Amino acid sequence: MNILVINGSPKGGSSNTYRLTSAFLDGMKQELQDIQTKELSISRMNIKPCLGCFSCWNRTPGQCCIQDDMQHVIQQLLWADVTIWSFPLYYYSVPGPLKNLIDRQLPTLLPFMVENEGQVGSGNHPSRYDMSGKKTVVISTCGFYTAKGNYDGICSLFDHLCGKGNYTAIFCGQGELFRVPELSSRTNEYLSYVKQAGQEYIKGNISVGTQEALNQLLLPRETFEACADASWGIEQSGEKNNSAAKRESDTLIFTRQMAALYCKENYPGKDIVLEMSYTDVNECYQILLGKDGSHVYTDGTLTATTKIETPVTVWRSIAAGEIRGDEAMMQGLYKVKGDFTLMLKWDNYFGGSRPQVKQAETARPQRNTNMNIMLIPWIVLWVASAIHKQWGCLITLGVCALVPLFYYRNRKTFYDILTNTLVTGFSVIMLAGGSEKWLMPLSYLCFGFMWTVSCFGKVPLTANYSMNNYGGEDALQNTLFLKTNRILTMLWGVLYLVTSILTWFLMRTSVSSLVGLINSILPIFMGIFTVWFQKWYPAKVAGGK
Ligand SMILES: Cc1cc2nc3c(=O)[nH]c(=O)nc-3n(C[C@H](O)[C@H](O)[C@H](O)COP(=O)(O)O)c2cc1C
Numbered sequence: 001m002n003i004l005v006i007n008g009s010p011k012g013g014s015s016n017t018y019r020l021t022s023a024f025l026d027g028m029k030q031e032l033q034d035i036q037t038k039e040l041s042i043s044r045m046n047i048k049p050c051l052g053c054f055s056c057w058n059r060t061p062g063q064c065c066i067q068d069d070m071q072h073v074i075q076q077l078l079w080a081d082v083t084i085w086s087f088p089l090y091y092y093s094v095p096g097p098l099k100n101l102i103d104r105q106l107p108t109l110l111p112f113m114v115e116n117e118g119q120v121g122s123g124n125h126p127s128r129y130d131m132s133g134k135k136t137v138v139i140s141t142c143g144f145y146t147a148k149g150n151y152d153g154i155c156s157l158f159d160h161l162c163g164k165g166n167y168t169a170i171f172c173g174q175g176e177l178f179r180v181p182e183l184s185s186r187t188n189e190y191l192s193y194v195k196q197a198g199q200e201y202i203k204g205n206i207s208v209g210t211q212e213a214l215n216q217l218l219l220p221r222e223t224f225e226a227c228a229d230a231s232w233g234i235e236q237s238g239e240k241n242n243s244a245a246k247r248e249s250d251t252l253i254f255t256r257q258m259a260a261l262y263c264k265e266n267y268p269g270k271d272i273v274l275e276m277s278y279t280d281v282n283e284c285y286q287i288l289l290g291k292d293g294s295h296v297y298t299d300g301t302l303t304a305t306t307k308i309e310t311p312v313t314v315w316r317s318i319a320a321g322e323i324r325g326d327e328a329m330m331q332g333l334y335k336v337k338g339d340f341t342l343m344l345k346w347d348n349y350f351g352g353s354r355p356q357v358k359q360a361e362t363a364r365p366q367r368n369t370n371m372n373i374m375l376i377p378w379i380v381l382w383v384a385s386a387i388h389k390q391w392g393c394l395i396t397l398g399v400c401a402l403v404p405l406f407y408y409r410n411r412k413t414f415y416d417i418l419t420n421t422l423v424t425g426f427s428v429i430m431l432a433g434g435s436e437k438w439l440m441p442l443s444y445l446c447f448g449f450m451w452t453v454s455c456f457g458k459v460p461l462t463a464n465y466s467m468n469n470y471g472g473e474d475a476l477q478n479t480l481f482l483k484t485n486r487i488l489t490m491l492w493g494v495l496y497l498v499t500s501i502l503t504w505f506l507m508r509t510s511v512s513s514l515v516g517l518i519n520s521i522l523p524i525f526m527g528i529f530t531v532w533f534q535k536w537y538p539a540k541v542a543g544g545k
Helices: 016-031 070-079 096-103 152-162 175-179 181-203 208-215 221-231 250-260 312-319 325-330 346-350 371-387 389-406 414-431 436-454 463-470 472-477 479-506 512-518 521-542
Strands: 002-007 036-041 082-088 135-141 168-172 272-278 283-289 294-297 306-310 335-338
Touching (some): 002 070, 016 135, 016 168, 016 175, 016 181, 135 152, 152 168, 250 294, 250 312, 325 521, 371 436, 414 436, 463 472, 463 479, 479 512, 479 521
Parallel strands (some): 002 036
Antiparallel strands (some): 283 294, 306 335
């Protein structure tokens, strides 16, 4: 299959729209190996406007009198089985140079007028060439918050060119967001739907589910417009012509854009004041994160809850995706002072709220993991079977049998499955007459090993569960989050290795039936320590102390 991409953006390869087009092509290529692609970037071509002389119809039929790149374009259009028109919306239409290209296709038509059966308009010029079986895809981004209502001119144009609805279209609002690295998790998600559309297109049709996902807004209107307005750095005065308006500093623009991305739905119950201190340019701004939204203060009068001290260059590197925020912090490139909770939940606050729309059929809701699914079987084994061996083991087996019910609501982890296998094994062996004097300490030993050994893997045990409170799977990319969890997992693991030795002795005393309860005392203190440590340690690292 021959595919021609006509990139009509003056920005060439760095066009927002072209990102969608590339994703669509990737999807097509994934589905069909036998694809040949050619691309024409109009910004690099010499295509002059049509002179309107009609010499391509009378004096030199089929040949334009202007010698430029258009002859090559026509050859490629005839070569292609599918032509993808990729362009930004300009004044509700196509950019001027692309309109020139469209006009200059006149030599491909015959001058005679024919009836336009069942089609739009008042007549047609037949093609000089056999165009049957050729297909058209139109991909475009625009600057307003939605594509809805802005593409009537484009639809009308392509209805005339291809026949009503005889082409596939992907129109996307908020196009400028595709160049904002901070929003790449959302824009990449959108691009994955475009890729899926490319795959489905090759198979015949873009599904309703994918189409619905493509129709979703990238950000809610209010968030998007606040962010877009802030990006210009010009104050909106009451005056019509604000040509005298002074442009704000880049750091203030950056701060305002950040403030615009604040998701007020995640308001934690009390106001937060985030102070952004740009150390290299000596500027400092405060963002108040409140119940009703955010506000930027330039006079520094508020008391900061959290203060970030960093050179602008570091923010830029993070924004450009050259370094991850958490890595920059670990390298001491910036400091955080005050309450560190905001940093741990950064993506919750500044990920840009998602529009409230129906989930696409293709998207599966994300389920959380649940640490209780892993802990409860062990606790029941230790407490119940120490009090009464037979009944305790039977109760434990019952609990293990019920655990899979939780998998309907919660995502299971490797440790949930390992726990269920081990605890079931211990209960069965004890029921079969295995000595609890050996098996109880051994169960603590296994539990301790499970925790300590996990520290040598990429994701320590506790991170599998605590990530739910820190933005889900994304937290597993955060070096500081993983390091904090690694330390805690190791400490808990060692505690249970020690507990296994203690249990060995206790099981040989008169209080052996209370071993489960006695062994719960130390974990209570460890739990209190954990709550404190998971706040204190990241704050210590971030503070650069
Ligand atoms: C001259 C000009 C006219 C524009 N007209 C519109 C418009 O009518 N409607 C709209 O929503 N966006 C409009 N935009 C915004 C672009 O469509 C938007 O920024 C698009 O994502 C740019 O895509 P590109 O990077 O692929 O060129 C216009 C932009 C420019 C520069």
